[in-house]
Amino acid sequence: MAARKKRSSARTPRTALGTLAVIILAALAWAGSEMGLFDNVRLAPRATPLPGDGLYVTFIDVGQGDSTLASCEGETLLIDAGVPEAGPEVAAYLDSVGVTELDYVVCTHAHEDHCGGLDYILENYEVGTLFAPYTEFDASGSFTHFEDTAAELGLDITVPELGAEFTLGGAVFEFIGPVGGWDGDVNDSSLVVRLDYGDDSFLFTGDIGSGPLTDCALIGGYDLDCDVLKLGHHGSSTSTDEEVMRLTSPEVAIASCGLDNSYGHPHDEVVALCEDFGALLLRTDRDGDIALHSDGAEVTRVA
Numbered sequence: 330m331a332a333r334k335k336r337s338s339a340r341t342p343r344t345a346l347g348t349l350a351v352i353i354l355a356a357l358a359w360a361g362s363e364m365g366l367f368d369n370v371r372l373a374p375r376a377t378p379l380p381g382d383g384l385y386v387t388f389i390d391v392g393q394g395d396s397t398l399a400s401c402e403g404e405t406l407l408i409d410a411g412v413p414e415a416g417p418e419v420a421a422y423l424d425s426v427g428v429t430e431l432d433y434v435v436c437t438h439a440h441e442d443h444c445g446g447l448d449y450i451l452e453n454y455e456v457g458t459l460f461a462p463y464t465e466f467d468a469s470g471s472f473t474h475f476e477d478t479a480a481e482l483g484l485d486i487t488v489p490e491l492g493a494e495f496t497l498g499g500a501v502f503e504f505i506g507p508v509g510g511w512d513g514d515v516n517d518s519s520l521v522v523r524l525d526y527g528d529d530s531f532l533f534t535g536d537i538g539s540g541p542l543t544d545c546a547l548i549g550g551y552d553l554d555c556d557v558l559k560l561g562h563h564g565s566s567t568s569t570d571e572e573v574m575r576l577t578s579p580e581v582a583i584a585s586c587g588l589d590n591s592y593g594h595p596h597d598e599v600v601a602l603c604e605d606f607g608a609l610l611l612r613t614d615r616d617g618d619i620a621l622h623s624d625g626a627e628v629t630r631v632a
């Protein structure tokens with residue numbers, strides 16, 4: 330308190346020139362905000378390559394589906410790519426931020442709204458390591474198509490071991506689920522990925538149900554606490570309950586869903602839970618592409 334008082338009293342004898350400068354700056358700030366200049370400065374232009382500093386995570390708007398790009402210091406990770414029709418949209422986003430190759434691609438599970446667009450991505454980008462929860466899955470045409478495309482391109486599908494860690498620039502991502510069998514429910518086969526950069530953490534949950542997600546902590550012993558939670562199953566109440574919110578305690582929750590989708594995602598109960606737990610809910614159906622930046626200490630929204 331004493332130091333603050335001292336600083337303000339030192340500023341008090343302002344010269345006439347200083348006062349004029351303050352007035353001019355204030356006028357410029359007002360004019361700039363009126364013209365929307367500073368709004369543009371705050372938002373990262375879509376067609377500009379991602380800077381090399383820190384970690385960028387973008388939840389790409391693919392309608393009813395999931396697709397997330399994480400980029401850190403020149404290395405890239407793509408998790409899912411929406412339905413088949415969304416493949417070119419995901420590619421357009423990658424192109425707009427200067428991504429020409431993907432170090433890692435994760436297919437969280439065999440549903441079309443996650444793996445459908447990956448064929449297009451595999452065909453059009455150099456891919457390093459490709460992850461999926463299994464190498465064969467007969468009951469899903471879109472996953473079979475994905476497997477065939479990977480095979481044609483000579484890309485092996487890697488089933489990650491639980492707890493396997495990979496570096497992404499200065500960040501680290503880890504496969505922390507599922508920890509048990511998925512009992513025939515394809516959603517519950519979703520790979521759960523935790524991404525850490527400095528003190529900041531992101532949790533990507535695919536469409537896994539709330540029970541199997543909490544098992545990652547209760548049985549697997551993995552830390553689910555995060556700054557940003559990609560809500561499971563597009564914000565469905567089957568994936569997010571009070572226990573999930575308690576274990577994850579996110580500052581920001583993301584619902585990746587289509588406008589006026591027939592499933593009612595995100596469900597009212599989940600919207601209410603986000604409010605109750607003080608998490609800012611962002612949704613691709615209303616916000617479009619959601620781009621976040623982490624400097625390792627703080628997560629900020631850049632678009």
Ligand SMILES: [Zn+2]
Pocket residue numbers: 394395440442443536562563
């Ligand atoms: Zn889904």
